[in-house]
Amino acid sequence: MAERILISPVTRIEGHAKISIYVDDAARVASAQFHVVEFRGFEKICEGRPFSEMPALMARICGICPVSHILSSAKACDALLGVEVPPTAVLLRKLMNYAQILQSHALSFFHLSAPDLLLGFDSEPARRNIFGLLEHDPGFARRGIRLRKFGQRIIELLGGKRIHPAWATPGGVLEPLTAAAQSEIAIGLPEAHESVRIALERMKSILDAFPEEVEHLGAFPSLFMGLVSKTGTLEYYDGEIRIMDGEGNIVADELDPKRYATFIGEAAEESSYLKFPYYKPLGYPGGIYRVGPLARLNIASSAGTPLADRELREFKQRGSGAVCQSFLYHLARLVEMLHAVERIEELLADPGITDVHVRASAGLNHHRGVGCTEAPRGILFHDYEVDDDGLMKHANLIIATGQNNLAMNRAVEQAAMHFVNPQRLTEGMLNRVEAAIRAYDPCLSCSTHALGEMPLEVVVLNRQGEVLARSLRG
């Protein structure tokens, strides 16, 4: 009898989603799907508003990664103005973006994923959170909390508040960095550095305990897409797009982000509010690609900072060609945090960082502007079209989580097929299926344009939709 196992909602991710696992007549997992069940609609909300409002408005898409939306939005608005942003403003925007990478990755690793990694996938569900981690290793949990706070504090020092800072604006930023803020950030760097190093070494030391998870929670070849600098180093603010295949071959390089529509298509499915972007030359769904930390480390020739470079070389040895195991997103995040700390240190030492000329002025000069940055979860596009009065006619946002949608679906299916025994379901099996999604750290608030935490409901249904079994955790 064909059955469906439903995991709803998926927990420890940003937003609401569910997973359906379809069971064939032989009681084996036949397929699985990841559904995003929330809808936000920011692309429509902004129509008719002045473009100058966009950075502040788009920041409201998300409470976890507002900085990413502010920056991509501000860049799209820069393009509408046609201005050259003052060099100090660029430095400050980069500083805020690295702080955002740091705080978001700290949340993902210490709060959402470390409970599985340090307490175990089969441990008591009620303990798999920051409190459980606290009981297990208070010093480690404290470091995680303080690391996230450090990233948030930098954002607050620059933008006036940690969440939704309306600071980056068309043409630059609203306020320069004060000497006092520069000093405060510098004082916090050594501890941040030490915490990242400790977490990174810890992660490397425990990876060997998860051979099955590494190989079955989304290990498959795909394309990888992201920004790199002119010299091929990690880049999060400027740069051009590079695409690599699973064997490590560069299939496209030096692509202009403004021309994203020529190589990225967007498909829609009835099963989800989340769109399915794909690489156009390979069609849908063959053009599956991944973005975010794993993709960035794959496509970058080098990190561009000494400590992260050493870690990147070691990381790349985990794959033949590209590193294709989604579980290694967790490790990639830690390497990126190290890089972010190094870059923050560099930026603070730049003699121009406290210059007060941080905004260029201009009127509307173009009717279309595209802004692109690397958000914590991957490359992020904001594409705006305005009328002669600068009122928004159209917006298209391509969010990192959406770009990983095809890959998350494949990861869920692979995990379900390997770990789930429909005749003897355990909570640990289903947690591993969720973990396949969690590796991507999806932000559904962003990508569907709610933060929520609800118990995990598992329902087994037959083909007629009759409930054969139901279990509730939480």
Place this chain on the structure above:
Amino acid sequence: MTLLIAVGNLLRGDDGVAHRVLELVPESPAVRRMSCHQLTPEMADDVAAAREVYVIDADAAATEAAIEPLSPASEAPYGPAHFFAPSHLVALAINLYAWQGRAFLCRTPGVDFSPGLRLSALAEAGAHAAAALLAQRIL
């Protein structure tokens, strides 16, 4: 040092009343203020640095402003836990830093939580009453 934490969404009417309370409490060098949409784990660090903490929040069930002792939660929140109830924040500060300070919850009444920047008359009056209660205790 005394820490005042105002919690709530300014864009949801009376949910933002705690921020209004914060505006109304007179400045004092011995009092630190924080405003937030929601409580998050990293605030445990700030709580641990204070002798007394007052979490100010809107309460749809309250009819008048009141201050009451805040006990640490005995159980962890289920699930993702990157935002907390006040009792969880206190528990986290105690568990992480062996915090020995005192915590209080300042409940302020609210009736209209629909989108908008305005406070209802009840919330505005409650904000003044809450600020007066806090001032009596901390200044």
